[in-house]
Amino acid sequence: MLKAAVIGCGAMGRNHLRVLSELDGVELVAAADGDAARLDGLAKRFDVQTFSSHLELFEVVRPDFVVVAVPTLAHYQVVRDAMTQGIHTLVEKPIAASVEEAESLAALARNTGMLLAVGHIEHFNPAITELKRRLDAGELGRIFQAHIRRLGPFPARVRDVGVVLDLATHDIDVLRYLIGGSVQRVFAETEQNIHTAHEDMVNALLRFANGVAASLDINWLTPTKVRTLTLTGERGMFLVDYLMQDLTFYSNDYA
Helix, strand or coil: CEEEEEECCCHHHHHHHHHHHHCCCEEEEEEECCCHHHHHHHHHHHCCEEECCHHHHHHHHCCCEEEECCCHHHHHHHHHHHHHCCCEEEEECCCCCCHHHHHHHHHHHHHHCCCEEEECHHHHCHHHHHHHHHHHCCCCCCEEEEEEEEECCCCCCCCCCCHHHHHHHHHHHHHHHHHCCCEEEEEEEEECCCCCCCCCEEEEEEEECCCCEEEEEEECCCCCCEEEEEEEECCEEEEEECCCCEEEEEECCCC
16 A cells, blocks of 8 residues: 655645545545644544644655645745655646746656656546547647637635646646647737736747647636637547547548
8 A cells, every 4th residue: 555645735635635535555644734724624534644744744654655735836845855755746737836946856856766746637638638549540630730728717726826837837738748849939928917916817829849839828817617629630620628528520521
């Protein structure tokens, strides 16, 4: 049995606690959070040891791996503390608050041999998995264009970063996975409309090295959630509905 712990027990952290408590081969042993009242409830629900400090958790419990779901600005320090203690780590996206911090954590993982994974959950959406299989089989032919819409209402729980780090990271990861190659050029416009500290809207154009053009329309301003991806190519268009986990193909008449 692998001993698991969760650090940061807000909305995402509670999801991880629930899933880990149900996984075969995993024993959920501990949770850490700065909110004492929150920890009391979690201790009763999941029957785990609780700690106000992740460092105390590492010292007392010594889990095999941890899930880090603290606010983004704290990712770097908590992940670094875990890996230097010899603990494998899954961190919620984004991996860190800056490129420099992300590169430092990646280098630390390589140097220590610790596993470091980032929770890009959309990467494993069944519709995306099936789309990747069909693209690899050549069903779309050459890809011309991608268009992503990730829209929704403002999440009161997210205060430390804007939509670029919190949402667009999903889509850039998925695009690189599906299209392959690196991003060659980026043009983007951001706006801060209702968020008190960060951008809540971004419109971006990405050009990949293999010639594929991608447009991203992402915001925290739309009253209902929209999560779609379209890929247009030689033989038609694939449409992904992330929320319904649906994949639809529209064939070109001339293909």
